[in-house]
Amino acid sequence: xxxxxxxxxxxxxxxxxxxxxxxxxxxxxxxxxxxxxxxxxxxxxxxxxxxxxxxxxxxxxxxxxxxxxxxxxxxxxxxxxxxxxxxxxxxxxxxxxxxxxxxxxxxxxxxxxxxxxxxxxxxxxxxxxxxxxxxxxxxxxxxxxxxxxxxxxxxxxxxxxxxxxxxxxxxxxxxxxxxxxxxxxxxxxxxxxxxxxxxxxxxxxxxxxxxxxxxxxxxxxxxxxxxxxxxxxxxxxxxxxxxxxxxxxxx
Ligand SMILES: CC(C)(COP(=O)(O)OP(=O)(O)OC[C@H]1O[C@@H](n2cnc3c(N)ncnc32)[C@H](O)[C@@H]1OP(=O)(O)O)[C@@H](O)C(=O)NCCC(=O)NCCS
Numbered sequence: 001x002x003x004x005x006x007x008x009x010x011x012x013x014x015x016x017x018x019x020x021x022x023x024x025x026x027x028x029x030x031x032x033x034x035x036x037x038x039x040x041x042x043x044x045x046x047x048x049x050x051x052x053x054x055x056x057x058x059x060x061x062x063x064x065x066x067x068x069x070x071x072x073x074x075x076x077x078x079x080x081x082x083x084x085x086x087x088x089x090x091x092x093x094x095x096x097x098x099x100x101x102x103x104x105x106x107x108x109x110x111x112x113x114x115x116x117x118x119x120x121x122x123x124x125x126x127x128x129x130x131x132x133x134x135x136x137x138x139x140x141x142x143x144x145x146x147x148x149x150x151x152x153x154x155x156x157x158x159x160x161x162x163x164x165x166x167x168x169x170x171x172x173x174x175x176x177x178x179x180x181x182x183x184x185x186x187x188x189x190x191x192x193x194x195x196x197x198x199x200x201x202x203x204x205x206x207x208x209x210x211x212x213x214x215x216x217x218x219x220x221x222x223x224x225x226x227x228x229x230x231x232x233x234x235x236x237x238x239x240x241x242x243x244x245x246x247x248x249x250x251x
């Protein structure tokens with residue numbers, strides 16, 4: 001059985017048992033945690049199960065995406081549609097890489113997620129062929145260079161190749177992780193990242209990169225605390241990049 005099968009099997013076996021429980025994660029899923037890279041956070045709070053994404057979670061993931069989309073703060077009302085951030089930073093992953101999306105639950109509600117790809121180059125191609133036609137009708141390509149925040153985001157949607165800076169190529173996986181405020185600061189972000197690293201390793205990616213808004217100081221500290229290394233990328237402003245080997249996991 002593959003690593004992911006083991007992890008998912010254990011999560012699946014305990015899913016109904018976990019619901020509403022106050023037990024700690026160390027007690028609930030010791031077999032799964034044994035396989036995950038890195039260690040578990042000492043400040044882990046009450047159990048909040050993590051399980052593979054299901055199509056019914058899509059709206060909740062989109063909602064979390066916009067509620068955390070302004071450098072970690074609420075971005076509702078910032079763009080022409082509250083779905084735009086989700087259509088750029090969540091929808092393509094849920095559509096193209098659903099097996100690499102995981103959600104965090106609290107009392108049956110999705111309060112966080114991690115999603116991404118193990119192969120950014122293949123993902124960029126799939127985005128162009130399978131995702132862009134799906135959303136382009138709602139977001140026609142803006143006249144470039146983009147000037148407004150809406151135009152910049154829509155340009156990002158139309159240019160998935162912008163994800164492929166040469167400096168990022170040695171680290172083919174990438175991820176996005178977001179938690180609602182009530183789920184933050186209790187070790188769940190670390191746990192989601194570790195689960196994704198294990199999944200990406202299992203999918204064949206030796207290394208992962210990610211970018212975060214340079215103004216999102218909380219996220220910068222979070223990734224540094226997890227042992228991610230900064231990765232200079234030429235010609236990019238406002239985004240700080242990190243990388244981490246998937247096998248080593250977060251520290
Ligand atoms: C950033 C985010 C994912 C972090 O998840 P989290 O659950 O709040 O973080 P954790 O509790 O798992 O913290 C993990 C470690 O990082 C450290 N850390 C987290 N935030 C920190 C901060 N602001 N300063 C210093 N250390 C910090 C924690 O102390 C913890 O260290 P430990 O495990 O050694 O005790 C979460 O806060 C979030 O979703 N924020 C809003 C959306 C966002 O910014 N997403 C990232 C976009 S790139």
